[in-house]
Amino acid sequence: MQHxxxxxxxxxxxxxxxxxxxxxxxxxxxxxxxxxxxxPTTTQFAFLGLNENTTVKDVLTSLQSGACASTVANYPLNAxxxxxxxxxxxxxxxxxxxxxPNLLVGPNAPALAVELNTAGDLVDFKQALSDVGSPNxxxxxxxxxxxxxxxxxxxxxxxxxxxxxxxxxxKILSDxxxxxxxxxxxxxxxxxxxxxxxxxxxxxxxxxxxxxxVTRLVGNYIxxxxxPDAMDKVAAGTxxxxxxxxxxxxxxxxxxxxxxxxxxxxxxxxYATAMNTFLTGQAAFYYMGSWALGDFNNTDENQIGADxxxxxxxPDVTGGTGSHDQIPANAGMPLMMSKAAYGPGSQAWLxxxxxxxxxxxxxxxxVISGFAVNxxxxxxxxxxxxxxxxxxxxxxxxLWFEAKFSAEATTTSQNDAGPLAEGTxxxxxxxxxxxxxxx
Amino acid sequence: MKRVFSDRxxxxxxxxxxxxxxxxxxxxxxxxxxxxxFFDGSLIRGFTYTGLSNFTAVFHDRKAGQAILFTVKxxxxxxxxxVLLGYLLALLYVFYLKRASSIIRTLTxxxxxxxxxxxxxxxxxxxxxxxTVGPVNSLLQALGIHAMNWFGSGSNAFIVIAxxxxxRSMGFYGVLLYAGLVDIPDDVIESARLDGASGWRLARNxxxxxxxxxxxxxxxxxxxxxxxxxxxxxxxxxxxxxxxTTPLTLYMYQTSFAxxxxxxxxxxxLTLTIMCLLVTLVIFRSSRKDLTA
Numbered sequence: 001m002q003h004x005x006x007x008x009x010x011x012x013x014x015x016x017x018x019x020x021x022x023x024x025x026x027x028x029x030x031x032x033x034x035x036x037x038x039x040p041t042t043t044q045f046a047f048l049g050l051n052e053n054t055t056v057k058d059v060l061t062s063l064q065s066g067a068c069a070s071t072v073a074n075y076p077l078n079a080x081x082x083x084x085x086x087x088x089x090x091x092x093x094x095x096x097x098x099x100x101p102n103l104l105v106g107p108n109a110p111a112l113a114v115e116l117n118t119a120g121d122l123v124d125f126k127q128a129l130s131d132v133g134s135p136n137x138x139x140x141x142x143x144x145x146x147x148x149x150x151x152x153x154x155x156x157x158x159x160x161x162x163x164x165x166x167x168x169x170x171k172i173l174s175d176x177x178x179x180x181x182x183x184x185x186x187x188x189x190x191x192x193x194x195x196x197x198x199x200x201x202x203x204x205x206x207x208x209x210x211x212x213x214v215t216r217l218v219g220n221y222i223x224x225x226x227x228p229d230a231m232d233k234v235a236a237g238t239x240x241x242x243x244x245x246x247x248x249x250x251x252x253x254x255x256x257x258x259x260x261x262x263x264x265x266x267x268x269x270x271y272a273t274a275m276n277t278f279l280t281g282q283a284a285f286y287y288m289g290s291w292a293l294g295d296f297n298n299t300d301e302n303q304i305g306a307d308x309x310x311x312x313x314x315p316d317v318t319g320g321t322g323s324h325d326q327i328p329a330n331a332g333m334p335l336m337m338s339k340a341a342y343g344p345g346s347q348a349w350l351x352x353x354x355x356x357x358x359x360x361x362x363x364x365x366x367v368i369s370g371f372a373v374n375x376x377x378x379x380x381x382x383x384x385x386x387x388x389x390x391x392x393x394x395x396x397x398x399l400w401f402e403a404k405f406s407a408e409a410t411t412t413s414q415n416d417a418g419p420l421a422e423g424t425x426x427x428x429x430x431x432x433x434x435x436x437x438x439x
Numbered sequence: 440m441k442r443v444f445s446d447r448x449x450x451x452x453x454x455x456x457x458x459x460x461x462x463x464x465x466x467x468x469x470x471x472x473x474x475x476x477f478f479d480g481s482l483i484r485g486f487t488y489t490g491l492s493n494f495t496a497v498f499h500d501r502k503a504g505q506a507i508l509f510t511v512k513x514x515x516x517x518x519x520x521x522v523l524l525g526y527l528l529a530l531l532y533v534f535y536l537k538r539a540s541s542i543i544r545t546l547t548x549x550x551x552x553x554x555x556x557x558x559x560x561x562x563x564x565x566x567x568x569x570x571t572v573g574p575v576n577s578l579l580q581a582l583g584i585h586a587m588n589w590f591g592s593g594s595n596a597f598i599v600i601a602x603x604x605x606x607r608s609m610g611f612y613g614v615l616l617y618a619g620l621v622d623i624p625d626d627v628i629e630s631a632r633l634d635g636a637s638g639w640r641l642a643r644n645x646x647x648x649x650x651x652x653x654x655x656x657x658x659x660x661x662x663x664x665x666x667x668x669x670x671x672x673x674x675x676x677x678x679x680x681x682x683x684t685t686p687l688t689l690y691m692y693q694t695s696f697a698x699x700x701x702x703x704x705x706x707x708x709l710t711l712t713i714m715c716l717l718v719t720l721v722i723f724r725s726s727r728k729d730l731t732a
Contacts, residue, residue: 086696088697088699089696089697092481092482092699093482095482095483096481096482096483112483112699115481115484116483119484121483207590207677207679208677208679209677263569264568264569264588265568265569265588265590267588267590267591267679267680268567268568268569268570268588268590268591269569269570273570276570277570406698407697407698407699408693408694408697408698408700411693411697411698412681412682415678415679415680415681415682416680416682418591418679418680418681419591419592419681422588422591422680424591424592424680425681433681436501
């Protein structure tokens with residue numbers, strides 16, 4: 001083998017450097033803004049959504065080719081998606097690199113959105129909607145929910161507007177001579193009657209992180225017994241979840257679990273199974289949000305019939321200061337816009353979304369959003385119309401149990417919900433574990 | 440060739456690409472992660488130096504303590520299970536099945552090549568109670584025993600996890616230890632037999648001491664692997680119910696990536712590294728004592 005000289009080494013090093021530089025240059029795509037040599041100049045409008053929910057992408061795509069075809073023509077939609085489980089992590093990475101897309105689905109944890117906003121990464125829509133000439137694009141109730149979620153800031157667009165409550169199987173109740181209950185005690189009685197008749201009273205999911213529908217029961221019990229500001233006091237540190245009045249909420253749910261009202265093994269039931277259990281007539285009650293209307297109105301999925309499903313507000317608690325007309329509401333995972341990427345393209349799209357999203361979402365996807373609907377829609381399913389009426393008539397709303405928790409406390413709460421619903425975890429232990437994460 | 444390898448520049452050229460890749464892909468992230476242990480913050484807020492507060496937090500963190508205990512319990516149980524059963528399989532291959540062992544070796548090794556998630560799904564269905572009753576609970580019911588919610592409590596879920604991971608890996612340890620046993624000279628075994636040793640005495644006094652180095656290697660291999668368990672538990676129980684089957688790796692993952700606490704997550708990772716190092720050292724030292732005894 002020929003002896004290698006230093007000049008050879010230098011030659012190799014220079015060659016490698018050039019190759020590396022060329023490969024790096026080739027790899028850099030230049031990010032979302034792309035320009036062409038021919039006029040007019042187009043700039044891509046980047047959108048980041050979730051793999052699990054394509055509704056937003058579908059509506060935006062429809063708007064691009066339909067209602068907004070002329071206004072956003074120079075800003076073609078460039079949609080990408082990420083798995084919901086790792087979504088917050090991805091947003092943190094993008095924000096850390098100042099590379100948030102123009103439009104994004106907000107993070108799972110509201111606390112992360114507040115953090116992004118504090119760092120100056122998000123657009124405030126109160127001003128932005130006025131700037132594009134659509135200051136009244138949002139339903140006041142929906143805007144209020146978004147603001148209460150994000151420390152009073154309107155940094156999210158409510159692409160969903162959901163109410164939550166107890167859906168029930170009318171036939172099962174009438175077969176067992178049960179009048180639709182309105183208080184927690186009446187529900188307890190109804191549960192006992194149903195169980196004695198061999199009917200599973202509730203369908204709940206408690207597997208892993210799917211336990212949120214159980215913690216909704218805990219939170220709503222607390223709202224009904226202590227009033228709508230009960231969880232704000234916990235967030236402010238003036239009350240603790242380990243206080244007796246708060247523990248009572250978890251204890252009430254645990255007692256139902258111990259009595260077998262949630263079925264044999266809630267820790268083995270995931271979201272889809274719980275939905276299926278209710279829609280195949282195997283349980284009488286089901287706590288869920290109105291986003292499930294799509295499933296309820298789907299005749300393939302719903303074997304008990306949409307006409308057979310009724311809605312009850314979360315019941316009153318005897319002696320409590322809250323009321324059943326304080327409807328639990330949420331705005332799903334609101335849409336947000338990057339302040340760094342905000343420009344003519346984002347403005348054009350914001351105008352398009354503000355004026356058209358509500359109608360397109362409801363008419364094409366059957367999803368009720370927090371945007372004002374600018375046209376009349378005929379042939380809406382009866383159940384959807386009923387929910388719209390409840391939304392319109394509800395005097396006020398409350399958030400949910402974990403709305404103001406850190407990501408860690410939320411995980412603990414939703415993971416421990418399974419054992420709570422199974423009755424193997426006491427209310428005191430549940431609350432102590434969550435409070436420990438809240439500090 | 441000798442001239443080439445005696446040249447310093449040649450050595451640098453040959454080593455540099457691998458060394459550079461290893462440094463960039465392994466050492467830099469490790470040192471970076473070590474640096475994070477002294478900081479608190481996130482990619483959005485930025486990081487602030489907090490000294491040793493992450494280390495003191497580990498000692499006061501109930502969940503970290505629970506995760507460490509679970510990890511140790513899991514590592515000891517699975518290591519004992521997979522090495523012991525692996526060793527018994529190896530003895531079966533060498534002393535009973537002999538040349539006919541290849542089919543059994545293949546069958547017991549088969550679970551090793553199955554994807555972890557597939558195995559986890561298989562076991563979750565086997566031990567299911569709701570919405571449908573799985574084969575294990577059906578069997579219990581047929582025997583007049585109440586069906587159990589295997590995933591409803593940490594202790595029951597641990598039994599399923601242990602059964603799954605031992606079943607999945609004992610074939611691998613069987614083959615590993617088989618390689619050690621076939622190295623024992625036949626004449627040594629034969630002479631021991633002529634001296635009257637058989638069965639348990641042969642295994643205890645002849646086979647085990649002669650195969651001890653490979654057993655120690657298997658134990659170190661196993662304990663380090665089991666201390667770092669992640670995928671099988673994540674896929675089977677997700678660490679639940681509650682936090683009851685959460686190993687340290689899963690807690691580290693949640694802390695770093697779900698809660699955005701990169702500094703504290705790195706500290707948990709360092710804790711796990713120290714645990715692995717200590718366990719390996721203890722095994723090495725104790726095995727050395729045994730060999731010289």
